[in-house]
Amino acid sequence: MAPRRADPFKKAFKYRFTELAPNPLSRTLSRIHLERELKALGFANCRLELVDHHAAHASAAALCSGFPEALVLTLDGVGDGLCGSIWTWKAGELTRLAALPAGRSLGIFFEHVTNLMNMRELEDEGKVMALANFAYPIPDAENPMLEIIGVKGLDIVSPYNATEMFRALKAILWRYPSEQFAFMAQRVLEKSAVALVREALERTGMTRLAAAGGVFSNIKMNMRLVELPGLERLFVFPHMGDGGLAIGAALAANRTLHGATACRLPHLYLGPGYAAGEVILSLGAVPVSSGKADATASLQPETKEGEGGTEKTGAMSPCFLKDPAAEAARLILAGEIILWFQGRMEIGPRSLGHRSILARPDNRAIKDRLNLLLKKRVWYQPFCPSMLIEDAPALLETEGQELRDNRFMTMGFQVRPERLALMEGVINVDGTCRPNFVGDEEPRYRALLLHLKEALGFGVMLNTSFNLHGEPMVCSPDEAVEMQRRTGIRYLIMEDWLIENTSTEIP
Ligand SMILES: [Fe+2]
Known part of the structure; x- marks a missing residue:
């Protein structure tokens, strides 16, 4: 869709609004809305289970990984007030170790970079990743984006909120060619994810990682993660973005209600078929x-053969x-x-x-x-x-x-x-x-x-x-x-x- 004049205002509203964590009122309103929608679809007497955004991402990763125990990491733009979460998966239980607030989001950071390069956010992040390969490597000491967002312990840290971060990146943009801008952003993402996973592995003693959330569509970042010495295996849930939340929520509910703790993924041919x-x-x-x-x-x-020969x-x-x-x-x-x-x-x-x-x-x-x-x-x-x-x-x-x-x-x-x-x-x-x-x-x-x-x-x-x-x-x-x-x-x-x-x- 072509950009519209109201987009900057809508975007600012989106960031501020979605940074808010769910509360009893928002959950009640969600429940009323969903029950009404379900009723319209003919589900009059169903039982509704609400699953938190990042719990759904984490459930998809953990239950489909096939790992009996693992570290579970979710990273995305924003969902239910968070941009990520860290869990352990052990004996069929997901235990949350850390919640990463949406105000300091690696996903939104990369979304901003995509947007500033005149590409479609939430669509063209792969192009930024691909363009980064064409840059001359820039040492970390000369990468100003490393000041914008990073990792400390099990937290993502930044001096900026989402809208301020956009302005800070814009101030950097004009000083560099596009491929170097992309390279620096990719480096920030890789370095941050590696630091977060390294710290979490050390604290938990886990050797396997199950991951979901849109940030894990970045395969170059995933390549850096598998290089980590303490990580033996990495599973990325293949429908890692919010399109996979329905599966994650269903798996979370099935585990809570019926104790199901694993879901094999032999293939992904689960869409429409035709006779x-x-x-x-x-x-x-x-x-x-x-x-x-x-x-x-x-x-x-x-x-x-026609009257006049072949046709x-x-x-x-x-x-x-x-x-x-x-x-x-x-x-x-x-x-x-x-x-x-x-x-x-x-x-x-x-x-x-x-x-x-x-x-x-x-x-x-x-x-x-x-x-x-x-x-x-x-x-x-x-x-x-x-x-x-x-x-x-x-x-x-x-x-x-x-x-x-x-x-x-x-x-x-x-x-x-x-x-x-x-x-x-x-x-x-x-x-x-x-x-x-x-x-x-x-x-x-x-x-x-x-x-x-x-x-x-x-x-x-x-x-x-x-x-x-x-x-x-x-x-x-x-x-x-x-x-x-x-x-x-x-x-x-x-x-x-x-x-x-x-x-x-x-x-
Ligand atoms: Fe998400």
């Missing part, structure tokens, strides 16, 4: 040819596929960009092979074409890979890490020097990437990677979200077909169907 009939309906009145396309099918558009059957030509994974691999290896739509949509901020755009991992030209046609990412923001989990140690420097703790793009890894060429289209300028590790949770996606492995030596490909720049994710079959129609992308594989768009000259 085969709906997929076929979305293909509309386009002529359908069954059984023609398979792994050995021609790339030419479907044709029929195209239509702009959008769907074919039933005997083996969608094999066909997708063949097209990807041929250098094509594939729109890939399967099963239930992913929850969380990352595409994980159900609403994805796929391509070869080793081709910078494809990356540029993808940006030109669809994504329009800033030049310094990399695409990410999906890879077979068993191939990860050969592609990445994974020593000392349990890969299953961060399978869903919640951690950065250094690519091995000998694999940089293979992954040229999916790495950052510093040779790192943010991978999705694919195990047995999705047989068709895994089969696709296994087919690629036959040709490339490793099961790895470029995977980015199925949407246009600045638009919501594609969710339904209709939206998938519509996006293909609008963009002129030639190949969409939707469930068992290959839809080929021959209406547009592909750039």
Whole structure:
């Protein structure tokens, strides 16, 4: 949404209002409002359990980590008067050690930095993180942002409130190029998080950390945390932002009411799904040819014999596929960009092979074409890979890490020097990437990677979200077909169907 004139006032109000901790009156008003909303939805006799914002974040992290005991840390912008919390998770109990007041928030600090760089706050923080890689390193002694916010003991400290912090950052902004401004902010975030976790580990004697809250979407910060000598394992809840609070609140209530203390996360395909009939309906009145396309099918558009000879059957030509994974691999290896739509949509901020755009991992030209046609990412923001989990140690420097703790793009890894060429289209300028590790949770996606492995030596490909720049994710079959129609992308594989768009000259 474009900025509006009232935004600065709304923002100042938001910061002041949300800094207020919940009290009996606000809880009563929340309860009345929620009960009214639930009643309107038909839940007349339900029992309502209110869960505090950071308790919900912490519950999601702790119960989904699989750790019997751990330190639990939540960090975000602001929620229920706090910007973070520190807990221990032991014997099925969460015990809060520290509450971090919202007035001194690392999340809001980074939100301000994003905003000052003319980017969208709560949206483009990843771009700030990516741009930081292009700066000449600046020593801490010359980083004025370290005076703005930091950590002391188990507390976040700052001489400023949220609005004053914005002004202080603005006074620094004009003195530095953008990439150095981003670098200094990233350094503050990493240094603060490391100090907080180090102190908490020392005080509790814990060796594992479970984390949630929007700040943990910063994979470079997460990389610094796993380097901490006292930390053996780090699990970041994959729906770490406030979109994951519903799961966290449900887990918290389930633990309180029924004693459930663990929740496995074998996959994140928990979003909307569509029946085969709906997929076929979305293909509309386009002529359908069954059984023609398979792994050995021609790339030419479907044709029929007319009176005057051969002519195209239509702009959008769907074919039933005997083996969608094999066909997708063949097209990807041929250098094509594939729109890939399967099963239930992913929850969380990352595409994980159900609403994805796929391509070869080793081709910078494809990356540029993808940006030109669809994504329009800033030049310094990399695409990410999906890879077979068993191939990860050969592609990445994974020593000392349990890969299953961060399978869903919640951690950065250094690519091995000998694999940089293979992954040229999916790495950052510093040779790192943010991978999705694919195990047995999705047989068709895994089969696709296994087919690629036959040709490339490793099961790895470029995977980015199925949407246009600045638009919501594609969710339904209709939206998938519509996006293909609008963009002129030639190949969409939707469930068992290959839809080929021959209406547009592909750039
Ligand atoms: Fe939050």
